[in-house]
Amino acid sequence: xxRPPTMIKAIVIGLGFVIxxxxxxxxxxxxxxxxxxxxxxSTAGSSEDFADVAVALPAGARxxxxxxxxxxxxxxxxxTDGTQAIMTVDRATGEVLGTLELLxxxx
Numbered sequence: 001x002x003r004p005p006t007m008i009k010a011i012v013i014g015l016g017f018v019i020x021x022x023x024x025x026x027x028x029x030x031x032x033x034x035x036x037x038x039x040x041x042s043t044a045g046s047s048e049d050f051a052d053v054a055v056a057l058p059a060g061a062r063x064x065x066x067x068x069x070x071x072x073x074x075x076x077x078x079x080t081d082g083t084q085a086i087m088t089v090d091r092a093t094g095e096v097l098g099t100l101e102l103l104x105x106x107x
Contacts, residue, residue: 053094055087072097 057063060080067074068091075087086100 055089055094055096057087 055075057077058079061077063075064078064084065076071091073089073091075089077085077087079085083104084102086102088097088099089095090097
């Protein structure tokens with residue numbers, strides 16, 4: 001099944017345009033993501049994301065460390081008995097979304 005050389009040339013040129021177009025789309029997407037990451041509306045510490053609320057920790061527990069992930073705070077909490085837990089808290093409402101207890105491994 002032989003195709004005329006003009007047909008093959010047209011296919012190659014068409015595929016070249018597709019490759020260039022997709023490359024431009026990829027570069028635009030990367031630049032758009034990089035540009036929005038530094039904008040003030042997307043920063044993790046914007047004051048409109050926080051509310052003055054209290055988070056109830058277990059009695060005698062203390063926060064060892066804290067990380068911010070989108071709209072949630074993850075608190076590493078040390079209990080009075082020495083065990084640790086990770087509490088995930090909604091930073092706008094102070095609601096505890098979940099607690100992950102870190103238990104010693106039984107060997």
